[in-house]
Amino acid sequence: MTENFEPTIIGFTCNWCSYRAADLAGTARMKYAPNVRLIRLMCSGRLDPTFVLRALSSGADGVMITGCHPGECHYIEQNYKALRRYLLLKRVLKGLGIEPERVKLIWASAAEGAKFASETTAFVEEIRKLGPLNWGKARDQLPVISEPIQREEVAA
Template sequence: MAEERFEPKIVAFLCNWCSYRAADLAGTARIKYQPNVRMIRVMCSGRVDPTFVLKALALGADGVMIAGCHPGECHYLEQNYKAMRRFSMLKHSLRALGLEEDRVRLQWASAAEGVQLAEAINEMVDQVRALGPLNWPGNWSEDGEVEAAIERLAEEHAEAMEVPA
């Protein structure tokens, strides 16, 4: 019998106006994509607090996707730029924790881009599958090391997050 393929669990945060509608469109158009992504609706990609990502990984997700409107098309004018800035810092922190880059992904998808979103999901699932399970909760000790690290990171983020104009 063939070895069972590793099926990663990926949590995706989709903005209400573009990406969630892209997911709707992918559905309406019956575009099949890998079932490993479970989606959460937020109003804007700018709402995605890095601790959401860390929380998802800490709870056992193997990867996290953040999807928002294209730069310049944000329904809240420019909040996706903030998501973008936050994302690069998030990646930086995850690197510091020894996490592979491909486990997190920032994806632009307009309401018309069902196909693109589905493709991005497929690509990401393949990448994460190739990386293997993250198993953060398992790999780290039970004595709250993950939680502590997350807390520390969240603090760092908060400080570096936004430079007032």
């Protein structure tokens, strides 16, 4: 493990709760680790597990998934579906030989800027302990796949 390893993390937020928590952390000038780069989705239910795999294979050392607390989803219950997929995804990651701890689900309401900040920093530290994933490099040696996987083949 490198001495000064700075993890790169992709974070998914939902438009209604956790993205607003990130906004609130900003407005309140709460400081947190700079390693997480956020993507806004409308809902954590939008999170296709392949997004996580894509991020990990493209050089991210960890992926943070955030959404509204159970029972507070803007879309009523879609965060439960994110939870289901998250649990399945962790098993898939294990099967692929990736530490399942590299992916973490965090609930944060729009009022929880402080929680968003502290959870982010804590997750960065967890990934720092795990060390770099180095999949990005392995991927670089593979032929570049610019097209998304043709899913018709699966359907056929």
